[in-house]
Amino acid sequence: MHQEHQDLPTTLQKVGKHLPQNVTGWLFSGPAVLILLLMMAFPIVYTVYLSFTNWTPSVLGAHQYVGWQNYIKLIFEDERFQNSVGRTLIFTIGGVAIQTILGVGLAMVFNRDFAGRGFFRTIFMMSMVATPVAIALVWMMVMDINTGVLNYVIELINGSRIAWLSDRSIVLYSLIIIDTWQWTPFIMLIVLAGLSALPTEPYEAAQIDGASGLQMFWYLTLPMLRPTLMVALMFRSIDALKTFDIIYVITGGGPAFATETLNLYIYSQGFQYFNMGYASAALVLFFILVFGTSLLFIRLRRATSEMM
């Protein structure tokens, strides 16, 4: 590819050498910036604009400005929206909490040399990179009420079956189980990376002082890991809030909206009912939730790294 650049007119080469640093920088990043403006910034601005209108494709071009009406309706009147926010929070907070505990535990198990470490690690990575739609299909089969292998085991132990995907009071938790299966390795891998960067001196000192393994984990490892954990929690929380594929494929938000999270609610407002204006208002609230979460963890991370 560099051939093309050698063929550039020599005048351009001379200009290139004498351009101010930041202009040269923007020449490198300009094309990417243009794409991001077009595909990212414009959609965001447009969504904010749409959220103040009653736009639906059926009245193309004839949409009106409705002020804060969409927001007022969503926040104060729309129970389906309010419930979807609640479910999103349960799914995110519950799932991420379990995944963090399990992930840290797994990382502690993995943080040593043992035969087959690489092999086990690879298998643990599979769940987070496998195509979510495929994972969803397999879990539908595993959790099937009649023929699912999970219920076969439960029935052996418990004597009765669980309606994992059809009982309204259970199904959200079933999805948390799947999410946990899928994403615990993510926390594990980040924590492992964090562990490998920890200094060894404090441990040597603690060992001389006769600290037990548990004490060292609690008073040394965990505090030192906090900045890493905050990164893991931030990305995991953002992704949990945004979970779509698994839920949409397995339950479609049902039964009777029992798993309709914010993402699915917005999807159905936008692409099933085509209430684009209303969906946009819900989207803006969704941004605020996701951004607020990220800022919270960025703050927490800063606070913990200053403490160290």
Place this chain on the structure above:
Amino acid sequence: MGSLTSMPQSSRHRSWFRHPIIVGLRTIVFYALLILLWFPFFFVFAWMLMGAFKNQIQNTAIPPLLFFTPTLANFETVFNSNPMVQFLLNSTVVGVGATLLALIFGLPAAYAIARYRQQRLATAILVARIMPGISYLVPWFIMFSQLKLVGSYFTLIMAHLIITLPMTIWLMIGFFEDIPRELDEAALIDGCNPFQAFMQISLPLTLPGISASAILSFIYSWNNFMFSLVLANQDTRTLPVAVFSFISYTQVDWGGLNAAATIITLPVLIMILFVQKQMVRGLTLGSVKG
């Protein structure tokens, strides 16, 4: 990684901990725990693979069958009753397109961030990682409908670029920062212009990073469901959307569904073998170097 392996599980004060029998027992307990934790992760994939080679009766048998005579019938059904080759082709075209464009636009951008300190651009790209994908869909849908481009490969590639471009840029910033500045500067003094320095000095040195970015980009494009769900049409439908649509037609054909799931997942599982190290770095935008 090995620096903490001596992390004190065994205390010097308790020498019986080192007794061969105790060490042996501890190893057994360790592996038992490990396999217990590991089993669910292994099992789901094993079950998918087994399900793909079972017929309907074997798939719904109680108790579930671990041993059975495998059949290829599910794969035949999936390929014969669906334009599966077309779906595979669609996913490949969109994935390769989005990956190549991400490299073409992302490599210089990452270089600019690393060399010309465009931190604000880096932060702006972080926003792309945070934004819910669905928030682009309404405007994109309107935008591409007006251009009469809904359902085209172009639209899908542009949409997937919003996943692949930020990932490529963030991964590559770190790789460019790892190259000593002096190398570029020497090239500039020798009469290269900044673009030649980038193309001839920096790019060849970051080849491992470039291939990791390309593989990860391709995987995340390949896996994407939501964008194609809204923006693809009958002819450009990618694999995940196509397989999702099998559910409604073949409600309980578990064999077929597992075969389809295997077909989508297998390429991804093979590809991650090559990018295990960069995986975490990619997912956390370089903030954690795995």
